[in-house]
Amino acid sequence: MEPCEKVKWMQLPREVLVGHGVLEEIGRVCRHLGLRGGATVVTGARYTRKIAGERVVEILADSGYEVQLVEVQAINPDSIERVREIIKENKMSFVLGVGGGTIIDTAKITSFELGIPFISVPTIASHDGIASPRASIKGDDRSPVSRQAQAPLAVIADTRIISSAPFRFTAAGCGDILANYTAVRDWQLAQRLQNAEFSSYAAALSEMTANMILENAAKIKKRDEKAAWTVVKALVSSGVAISIAGSSAPASGSEHKFSHALDMIADKPALHGEQCGVGTIMMSYLYGDDWQRIRDTLKEIGAPTTAKELGIKDEYIIEALTIAHKINPERYTILGESGLTKEAAVRLALATGVIE
Numbered sequence: 001m002e003p004c005e006k007v008k009w010m011q012l013p014r015e016v017l018v019g020h021g022v023l024e025e026i027g028r029v030c031r032h033l034g035l036r037g038g039a040t041v042v043t044g045a046r047y048t049r050k051i052a053g054e055r056v057v058e059i060l061a062d063s064g065y066e067v068q069l070v071e072v073q074a075i076n077p078d079s080i081e082r083v084r085e086i087i088k089e090n091k092m093s094f095v096l097g098v099g100g101g102t103i104i105d106t107a108k109i110t111s112f113e114l115g116i117p118f119i120s121v122p123t124i125a126s127h128d129g130i131a132s133p134r135a136s137i138k139g140d141d142r143s144p145v146s147r148q149a150q151a152p153l154a155v156i157a158d159t160r161i162i163s164s165a166p167f168r169f170t171a172a173g174c175g176d177i178l179a180n181y182t183a184v185r186d187w188q189l190a191q192r193l194q195n196a197e198f199s200s201y202a203a204a205l206s207e208m209t210a211n212m213i214l215e216n217a218a219k220i221k222k223r224d225e226k227a228a229w230t231v232v233k234a235l236v237s238s239g240v241a242i243s244i245a246g247s248s249a250p251a252s253g254s255e256h257k258f259s260h261a262l263d264m265i266a267d268k269p270a271l272h273g274e275q276c277g278v279g280t281i282m283m284s285y286l287y288g289d290d291w292q293r294i295r296d297t298l299k300e301i302g303a304p305t306t307a308k309e310l311g312i313k314d315e316y317i318i319e320a321l322t323i324a325h326k327i328n329p330e331r332y333t334i335l336g337e338s339g340l341t342k343e344a345a346v347r348l349a350l351a352t353g354v355i356e
């Protein structure tokens, strides 16, 4: 018999709770997971601390855990080191990230570095990092560094809290999910042209997740808990696709490179998911796909589809399109190795109505 030497290690969340008031279950979830010792709750300085961070501390204390709260405002090597030292000094045995992307990623990275479990408690549904094993921090030149961390042991997404956050975040989350379409196209291309490792299972899950948003766009509305539910479920599912693939490839391709390029050059970048949504419109156009449907879906949801709506100057859009291929160059996409010329970038942005 031929031996098969393939080895694959997938790390997935074990408990996923999505729904109204599930935050209250946090103590029970930790007990159920057999977690012992002290818990560090990483949360934001103001809003997230008030709406969720403090409550999580209370519940865990009531469940008999020693709890420590740490506030985080930005993610960078210094803040990560500070949080890591606090956890280490106090000999805490697990970490909860209660808040938005910065907070979740800080908790994810520090817990990974210390080799202790991490629980994700998102208060907004703005990107797929809430359930994935990857985290991103910015380098000195504002370039994003995506790094392998660990999947959360549990995800506790309270739709009551998420639906009361500004809708802009949820709409951005939809952009991050629709990005799966072009990400999967890029991934397939990379497999065909560069023999990149490809997982049809992860790709199918990723596309199916994007379909959930495409098909339910009309129902994704402000102040609607069901909408928050749909988007959170899709974000978790995207995170699982990333876990299965063992890389962010099923959810991050040329459209993400475009967004990362904007983060580096624009004076005031928009939200990650908002930029990825606009990137998806343009990359779909390059593929000759139904880019109008992506645009119309984003419009229907209320996410930006133009430079103006992103609040970003046209020239930054063009520049980002021409430099995007240089970001994370080992990930092959439709932008190829030399990227777009300025003329092609202008034509693309005009043709898709991103600029006028």
Ligand SMILES: [Zn+2]
Pocket (backbone or CB within 6 Å): 127, 128, 176, 251, 252, 256, 272, 276
């Ligand atoms: Zn993303």
